Amino acid sequence: MTKSRLEAFSDGVLAIIITIMVLELRTPEGHEWSELFKVWPTLLAYVLSFVYVGIYWNNHHHLMLTVRRINGATLWANLNLLFWLSLFPFVSGWAGETHFAAVPMTCYAAVALMCALAFTVLTSVIVRADVSNHLLADALGSDLKSKLSMTGYVVAVLTPFLGQVGVVLSGVCLIAVALLWLIPDRRIERVLEHEHLS
Amino acid sequence: MTKSRLEAFSDGVLAIIITIMVLELRTPEGHEWSELFKVWPTLLAYVLSFVYVGIYWNNHHHLMLTVRRINGATLWANLNLLFWLSLFPFVSGWAGETHFAAVPMTCYAAVALMCALAFTVLTSVIVRADVSNHLLADALGSDLKSKLSMTGYVVAVLTPFLGQVGVVLSGVCLIAVALLWLIPDRRIERVLEHEHLS
Amino acid sequence: MTKSRLEAFSDGVLAIIITIMVLELRTPEGHEWSELFKVWPTLLAYVLSFVYVGIYWNNHHHLMLTVRRINGATLWANLNLLFWLSLFPFVSGWAGETHFAAVPMTCYAAVALMCALAFTVLTSVIVRADVSNHLLADALGSDLKSKLSMTGYVVAVLTPFLGQVGVVLSGVCLIAVALLWLIPDRRIERVLEHEHLS
């Protein structure tokens, strides 16, 4: 089975998710600076979500570089990831419009956590589909960055229940995890270069 | 004629259909859990429609793997399938917002039925365009799964007229057909492997 | 310059135009059949616009098959076509919501006319960019179908000013032109087959 259509479809869905989030930025009703300032929480949520979807596109791109065989399970594990990513516009808009209230923040972090779990599932399905592909297994190695992210997401899900300080802490965790991943994933890139594939 | 642009265009349309459905998930007005719970029927309808469009993308992908010749009739049979699939966001949103009322459920099932018929038409147009391609004809064989699905859709169209119990039965049929197809279509994959094309 | 990105970008824009039109189909407020029937003019306008955009994708696909050289003028002639096509969701929604009032019908036909003119411009720009390509020039030959369509569009623009009967005549013209093009463009396909390129 070809991986090019899987990539094309995933690129399409990710491109749409990252772009329709801007539709949550409703045009202000007046034409004063004060009206624009009312939009800032939605804009801030948009920036964070844009970075998150960008990170997933980036990592998906890297992951697919190592893949040689795709089966039915891979297709569905990939669709599962795309489903959770597609909820970003919803939770992003909700968090922004409520000026980062506790429940929307918990939901935002929960969606981020589910995306991370779905990416882990996709990776392991791909490894299992092609056990002879040491390229990918080597590239992943001990996954410190993933474990740090998961911890960050779980903290971000729970802290909003502690009140206003918890909401701020939740936001700090989500931003910290995003910054952690802005550094591109050198592990896979490095192994690929060793194999002269890149 | 090339099949790559047909695939690219179909991937694009399917990616947009599967993603814009999330726009039907309107952000709740308040910021409490109770507000989020009001969204659950729309979310449930979204999950089911996401799975359906995913199944069609999956089967479309498999079908196209076997195709060698594309003519004008294939292009229009493909557009016909995309048309019916594009109605999913509409019926999905309507079914969710009315908390699965009888008429929207019948319409949802009718769209699912029309998609299945359009896929059958596309398959037979492709077979007729290239009668020498035994690959596809062999792969389809006796189409038990398609017949089961058609029966399920017809039942799901009719039962909502029987009242509340019928609506539940309609939903059960739609979910059952989706589960039936979540198992990827091994028939085509198997024949392709025999031919050493996969 | 490569034509693959021009095709990919055009496919993307056409896929989005054809799909976002479904967003004009607002979910009915109630859950009765009577509520659904109120949507029929928008649904009818959607079907016609879907067919029109499908025809342009189909013809664009055929036109690009013959192209060997792309320059800056081609890129802009292509964007000009995409611009006029992108107005279909707007005029389609307006015509449907006003139950095919005179002014929206004239606007709809005017957009269809501008698309046809833009396609003619694109074709002639492509022919001029590569005068040695007899393939395309031969394929076009005497363009009876295009002239018939233009006449149909001009009639459809003008007749709505004559009152209710004129609006119906305008709709008949638009549907007749669509049917004329549903027959795929054999001219280009035939020449390509002679050259053993297809």
Next chain:
Amino acid sequence: MTKSRLEAFSDGVLAIIITIMVLELRTPEGHEWSELFKVWPTLLAYVLSFVYVGIYWNNHHHLMLTVRRINGATLWANLNLLFWLSLFPFVSGWAGETHFAAVPMTCYAAVALMCALAFTVLTSVIVRADVSNHLLADALGSDLKSKLSMTGYVVAVLTPFLGQVGVVLSGVCLIAVALLWLIPDRRIERVLEHEHLS
């Protein structure tokens, strides 16, 4: 690392940005010409934004033709450009709906300025990623057109503060810069032709 997925993803995002702007064109409430005329500022803003995004697609296409190596920094510089471009639908809709009020005009020009800066950053990241690629460095040469554009954008950001005349001047600057770029970027095309790559 492959550049094809970077192009595919960018094409997808640009195609969506250019197309969803039409959703800002709300269907008029009545069905008279007078209702349509109320939409003209939004339509004018749409035309200008369509041309701007078209220019960026065009220049992105040309820039990528010269690229041979892509690294993590390139991916993020590209996402940064796409982020600023994704704000066009927002500022375009706002400028149109407020009939080109001062603050929205300043914001529109500021987004155009940020896009230009992001494109400059992307270009320099690409040059640094592959210093041995004289093709691109030669093609850029002394960047008069970019400097003229930047000046135009800065003027367009500032003049709306001077009142109604300033708003008109801002619009004139934005249109002038667009016209400057409608002439396709011959620099890169010329160098590529010398190298017999085009």
